[in-house]
Amino acid sequence: MKIILIGFMGVGKTSVGKQLARKLNFNFIDTDYEIERLTNKSIPDIFEQYGENYFRKLENSILEKFVKNEDIVMATGGGIITTKENYNILKNEEKVIFLDGSVETIINHVQNERNQRPLLKESENLSKKIEELLSIRYEKYIEVSDILIDINGKNIDEVISQILVYIG
Numbered sequence: 001m002k003i004i005l006i007g008f009m010g011v012g013k014t015s016v017g018k019q020l021a022r023k024l025n026f027n028f029i030d031t032d033y034e035i036e037r038l039t040n041k042s043i044p045d046i047f048e049q050y051g052e053n054y055f056r057k058l059e060n061s062i063l064e065k066f067v068k069n070e071d072i073v074m075a076t077g078g079g080i081i082t083t084k085e086n087y088n089i090l091k092n093e094e095k096v097i098f099l100d101g102s103v104e105t106i107i108n109h110v111q112n113e114r115n116q117r118p119l120l121k122e123s124e125n126l127s128k129k130i131e132e133l134l135s136i137r138y139e140k141y142i143e144v145s146d147i148l149i150d151i152n153g154k155n156i157d158e159v160i161s162q163i164l165v166y167i168g
């Protein structure tokens with residue numbers, strides 16, 4: 001089985017994914033972490049030195065590589081659905097789980113680590129920037145996912161329980 005977590009920055013894909021993988025005794029793959037490992041650079045450095053398009057190409061090669069594995073939980077970067085290649089790969093997968101959080105929840109989660117997220121780093125109005133990106137992405141998250149989990153007001157354990165019920 002392969003479980004892929006998608007959703008906006010700050011919804012807890014990495015935290016949920018790590019613990020879920022441990023529970024299922026699956027390997028955990030985090031696409032951002034794999035990109036950093038491959039390039040030996042941080043995500044903000046990649047964005048700064050090579051730009052977003054280059055980052056998306058790396059993201060695509062990582063997704064293509066790891067999506068072939070079985071018995072994994074994969075946490076993806078929030079923008080993974082923005083390229084056609086990644087969108088198509090995810091659309092064909094069976095257990096793509098959309099972790100959905102409100103703008104307020106997202107702000108609470110990303111506020112203190114904005115520097116690690118190049119797309120939010122420099123925006124003066126954080127909530128407007130999140131709304132803007134979400135309005136472009138939301139439909140795509142819905143289209144490629146097989147289930148939506150509302151994470152508002154839930155802790156990691158509660159989100160994991162819901163995923164475990166879903167996968168049966």
Ligand code: S3P
Nearest residue numbers: 008009010032077078079117118
């Ligand atoms: C991005 C989300 C980040 C990371 C990069 C771009 C995005 O991952 O891939 O900064 O476009 O939403 P997280 O969703 O894990 O923060």
